Amino acid sequence: MGCDGGSIPKRGELVKTKKTAEKPDAASQTLATWFFCALSKLPLQVPVVACGYGRLYNKSAVLEFLIDPTKYGDGDVVCSHIQSLKDVTTLNLSSNPAYSSQSQSASVILGSFSDQASIPQFCCPITQKEMNGKSRFVCIRSCGCVLSEQAMKEVASTSCLVCGQPFKQADVFVVNPSLPEDITAAFLRVKELKMQDMERKRIKKAEKEAKKEAKQTRNNAQVDKAKVSGGDEDLDKTQKKDRKRSAFDNDNLNDHHENGTAHRRPNKVAQNINMTLPDLAHLQPGARPVSDTIKSLYVKRDKDGKSLEKQGNFLVRGTFNRFATGF
Template sequence: MGNDGGSIPDRRDLVKSKPKAEQADKANQVRARWGFCALSKKPLQEPVVSCALGRLYNKDAIIEFLLDRNVYGDGDDICGHVKSLKDVKTLTLTPNPVKASSSDDVDIPPAAFVCPLTMKEMNGAVPFLYITTCGCVFSQAGLKAVLGPSPQAKADGQEPGTREKDLCPQCTKKFDRVEDLCTINPGPEEEEIMMEKLAAARASKAKSGKKRKAAVAEIFDTKDKKRERVVAPSTNPSIAASSRIVVEGLAEEEKKRLAHMSDAVKSLYQGKSTKADSNWISRGTFTRYA
């Protein structure tokens, strides 16, 4: 191509630019994150919940997932950190007064929800967050404007317990502006910080879980010992032999059950190590609609 006198290369031939499809793909991903359930990939429909990582889900999808963790193939990759309904918060969202039918642009429908303070659409263009105590959702800029400036002394200088609480501008419930805000669909860097925070919280919980696991193992251990003691004093050799076979079978079964049990217990506390955390969380993707 070119340099043979036969053709003149122009800019398009020489400059490698991102293909248009890739850009459209990114826009689709953003739209998927903000308009669709991260788990079921269906359009967000109230009640909508969010996890500690600020992902958005339809509540019914999360309930389905909690009942059967395999119901969505990649469910554990997306929200493996959600162990119960206590790990998600039901959001108070403000429906967008602009409906899809009244929009001129058919290709990009208006977002389903808006910030009640600024009326900005919740579509990924501006950062949004929710208050973890009451679940109200605002644009970051809107909430910041309403709360007023946060003097460093107010935000950092004091312990969370003694710091003056703010009031939610929508439901007037008290919240802490440092501890109780969760960014919705954070960027990669912020998501990592949120993951670390979640992992730290899980690690402190897992300590008591370890004890429980040890207790379970102990119970099974003593059961086995008891059974052996009962068999030993038998005087009739044939009965002793046959019952020993039965007991051995039972012990085998018990062993299997114990192995299975500890696996289940283990899976409950998988989030204990940070390394594992970064794996199962970072595997989450939103590419199904892209």
């Protein structure tokens, strides 16, 4: 057969088989997970935060998302569980001594992953393992310190190995979990945290309502007791003020009454204000009475107008005549 210009069909051309699902590139997924923000898809920059699922974000991107949820196209899918900054943990990351901006730009390229090993920005402060996805890293929620899981297992302690702050095992979660059991545990932890937050809010609201109701009951009891006893010690502040005001008004009333009508005592200040002033307009300027205090301010002169004081200053020299003739 052959050499006749025809072709022999193969099995793949005659039998249709189920297509194999395309598998994502593991290296590209590792690069996107550990080197870039899960929301903005930009390289990670300090400060870095992590959600309850262990995903890494730039804090600036989370703030922009909270202000404008439409800032990023897939924000409602990636960060739907983030309602405020309380839902994320600010990470205390240790810088990698081998990292530099030149090496990072040479090894990591947006949209591709070179065969050359990339140099991550951060590493474990205990074991010096790099955060490149090859080793498991955990975060302590109470303090935000990030270190390798190996360091946590080798040095068993109830205090953080980085900052020394005590923590509970429930505060530890895996960063960027990849195993199915880790992902399931992360979802359960987020659900539990939401339930705890709702319970805490419910208890706080109940306590506030109980305090308000107790205060209202106490005020009502005081008012009822004041109505029964009528004593000053049981009256509320408003009633005490009214009693003091009425007592002050009663003191100003006259002791005697004329024609059945009570007259108020004249106030001394009112008497001085309403007093009749003497009519001095018909007097000559020199004949008008002047007090001794005013006279002491000016130079003394005799009947002829000559000064009786030999010395005087320019402030009071000859001013009394001008003052006296001004009336």
